[in-house]
Amino acid sequence: xxxxHCLQICERPAPRGADVTLGxxxxxxxxxxxxxxADESADARLRLGETTSRLAHEAExxxxxxxxxxxxxxxxxxxxxELSRVETSLxxxxxx
Numbered sequence: 001x002x003x004x005h006c007l008q009i010c011e012r013p014a015p016r017g018a019d020v021t022l023g024x025x026x027x028x029x030x031x032x033x034x035x036x037x038a039d040e041s042a043d044a045r046l047r048l049g050e051t052t053s054r055l056a057h058e059a060e061x062x063x064x065x066x067x068x069x070x071x072x073x074x075x076x077x078x079x080x081x082e083l084s085r086v087e088t089s090l091x092x093x094x095x096x
Contacts, residue, residue, distance in 0.1 A: 013071050020046055026067030027060065034064060 015021055019042040023034030035052050037043035049055075 013075070014068055020048070023064050025071070026064035034060065 014023075014025065017038075019038050021034075021036040021038075023036050027033055034056050035048055037046065037048055043049070
């Protein structure tokens with residue numbers, strides 16, 4: 001599979017399990033980014049309130065989540081198409 005397909009079919013375009021995530025997806029990254037703590041404990045431990053300009057508005061968080069959901073749906077569709085293509089290719093070889 002060519003490398004370019006990896007970006008189109010990765011299951012989750014955002015990290016999981018990190019204490020803090022820098023959110024570039026769904027925001028105007030030239031102007032801002034979301035700093036997302038895993039939980040309140042991580043937020044307090046990392047003192048994010050002291051290093052950020054403000055708390056994110058609910059609409060900003062919702063926009064990021066909607067964008068991620070859309071990207072994941074597109075990636076799943078691309079993965080399904082690629083899997084179908086590979087299965088068709090392998091099925092054609094089995095008959096030879």
